[in-house]
Amino acid sequence: MATTIASPTEADPVGTNRWYLSAAPIARALVHLCVPMAAAMIVGAVYNVINAGFIGSQHDTALLAAITFGTPLLGIVMALGGVFGVGGGALISRLLGAAEHDPARAGEIKHVSSFALWGSVLAGALVGAAGLLLLHPLVSLLGANAAAVPATHSYVAVMLAFVPVLAAAFCLEQLVRAEGAARQAMIGLIASTVANLLFDVLFILVLHWGVAGAALATGLANLVTVLYFALWLQRTSEHVSLAPRWFTLSPGVLKPVFGIGSGELLQSAFLIVTTLVLNNLAAGYGDGPLAAMGVAVRIAQVPEFLVMGVTIGVLPLLAYSYGKGDRGRLTAALRGAAITVGAVVLIFSGSVFLFREQVLTAFSADHSVLSIGVTVLVAQLVATVVNGFTGLITSLFQATGRALPAIVMSMSQGILFIPIVLLGNLWFGLSGIIWALTVTEIIVFLAGALLWLASRRAIDRGLAEGSPERAEQALSE
Numbered sequence: 305m306a307t308t309i310a311s312p313t314e315a316d317p318v319g320t321n322r323w324y325l326s327a328a329p330i331a332r333a334l335v336h337l338c339v340p341m342a343a344a345m346i347v348g349a350v351y352n353v354i355n356a357g358f359i360g361s362q363h364d365t366a367l368l369a370a371i372t373f374g375t376p377l378l379g380i381v382m383a384l385g386g387v388f389g390v391g392g393g394a395l396i397s398r399l400l401g402a403a404e405h406d407p408a409r410a411g412e413i414k415h416v417s418s419f420a421l422w423g424s425v426l427a428g429a430l431v432g433a434a435g436l437l438l439l440h441p442l443v444s445l446l447g448a449n450a451a452a453v454p455a456t457h458s459y460v461a462v463m464l465a466f467v468p469v470l471a472a473a474f475c476l477e478q479l480v481r482a483e484g485a486a487r488q489a490m491i492g493l494i495a496s497t498v499a500n501l502l503f504d505v506l507f508i509l510v511l512h513w514g515v516a517g518a519a520l521a522t523g524l525a526n527l528v529t530v531l532y533f534a535l536w537l538q539r540t541s542e543h544v545s546l547a548p549r550w551f552t553l554s555p556g557v558l559k560p561v562f563g564i565g566s567g568e569l570l571q572s573a574f575l576i577v578t579t580l581v582l583n584n585l586a587a588g589y590g591d592g593p594l595a596a597m598g599v600a601v602r603i604a605q606v607p608e609f610l611v612m613g614v615t616i617g618v619l620p621l622l623a624y625s626y627g628k629g630d631r632g633r634l635t636a637a638l639r640g641a642a643i644t645v646g647a648v649v650l651i652f653s654g655s656v657f658l659f660r661e662q663v664l665t666a667f668s669a670d671h672s673v674l675s676i677g678v679t680v681l682v683a684q685l686v687a688t689v690v691n692g693f694t695g696l697i698t699s700l701f702q703a704t705g706r707a708l709p710a711i712v713m714s715m716s717q718g719i720l721f722i723p724i725v726l727l728g729n730l731w732f733g734l735s736g737i738i739w740a741l742t743v744t745e746i747i748v749f750l751a752g753a754l755l756w757l758a759s760r761r762a763i764d765r766g767l768a769e770g771s772p773e774r775a776e777q778a779l780s781e
Contacts, residue, residue: 324621326401333621336486338486339617341486342610343613344493345493345610345612346609385472385473386568387569390567390568391560392416392417392482393479393619395416395564396416396482398703399416411543414543414545417543417545422548427471439457439464455514455515458514458516463519470522473496473529476534477533479544480536481617503520504517560705564710566711567713568714571713574715574718574719578717578718581726585725600676600677600678601680604685606656611692612695616699618638618640620703622700622704630767641696645692646692653685686742694713694752697752700756709756709758716747716751720744721741721744725741
């Protein structure tokens with residue numbers, strides 16, 4: 305007997321999160337999904353700049369260098385949270401889209417969400433514990449020199465203790481966004497940023513705990529995020545469940561989650577490796593260049609995070625449209641996101657470029673740091689131009705379950721960056737190190753464009769099947 309499915313507007317009233325995924329005009333859907341995401345990320349980027357200012361107010365270059373040395377830990381968080389959060393979130397959005405044809409598919413979501421959360425917590429606990437046991441060799445591996453070792457040791461130790469919390473926060477953010485609840489994701493991220501700022505004032509300016517205080521502030525702020533997201537999902541979500549009883553190791557959950565999540569893992573692993581290589585090479589030129597890189601990168605993150613807000617924000621819409629089998633909506637969403645990325649890069653990166661010297665002077669009066677910082681900032685802004693489109697292509701692969709192209713995109717930057725930065729250092733010295741990432745980003749974008757062209761037929765074939773189950777089968781073949 306045929307099953308009658310309610311129209312999108314009947315099943316999902318106008319203005320609800322599900323309506324934005326299923327039936328809203330593309331422009332409204334993009335505003336709903338991307339603006340809150342971009343706002344939250346820009347607030348986070350501004351916080352990173354302010355945090356560097358807090359540390360810089362201590363007038364100790366070694367403290368700024370310690371934060372730069374500790375950056376790979378963020379890669380650990382992305383690796384753990386991304387495996388479960390990005391993979392699980394993309395699958396949840398596809399299942400929501402597939403439920404328009406087969407309502408029973410929505411019942412699988414509680415297993416996906418429970419596996420994603422508790423998997424990230426357990427993995428985070430294991431990695432954090434291992435890192436604390438190997439703390440001394442880890443600090444040396446991060447590239448800290450004699451002057452920065454004590455501060456780096458303190459920063460890394462506190463961050464490692466909070467890895468399960470950081471991984472869970474990142475994972476839960478993806479699960480909230482998977483249902484189209486971009487505004488709630490924004491609230492959680494901004495709440496974390498505000499809490500982080502307040503903790504910074506207490507731990508750094510009042511108690512004078514230095515970089516250990518900065519790390520503790522980050523950990524506690526992410527705990528606030530975890531509590532907010534968990535409470536919201538428990539009270540509001542119709543399908544998502546965080547209860548351990550729904551945890552499963554079913555291949556139907558593990559394969560698609562790890563298929564996409566492994567790309568995030570590899571990308572984060574390569575981020576750690578490339579950061580280690582970069583830190584060790586830059587350390588050979590002294591603490592000044594390393595500190596300048598840390599400050600310049602944080603400033604460049606402002607336009608970069610705006611672009612990421614678009615590329616990450618649109619992923620649930622792409623995944624939902626694909627799961628539903630709606631070719632027109634998928635294409636329109638991709639086109640709208642590409643136009644938005646281009647506009648953001650043109651306006652905001654251009655503005656930061658014009659006032660680059662004035663911005664840098666707010667963080668350091670050291671002439672050598674300023675001159676190097678300007679060069680790093682220009683290189684970062686040029687990389688941002690292509691990075692946004694690269695991120696959009698990667699989001700498309702993740703949304704449509706194209707695991708292999710997503711993994712290739714995730715690996716390519718790390719694989720290319722290491723030989724490029726080594727050769728850049730050999731041939732051009734510090735300038736070669738600074739511009740290595742820019743050259744790498746351009747090559748990765750070109751590779752992504754070729755992969756997209758090669759994947760179009762498979763994605764179109766999957767959409768043409770009209771059934772989410774058959775579409776997934778066609779793509780896997």
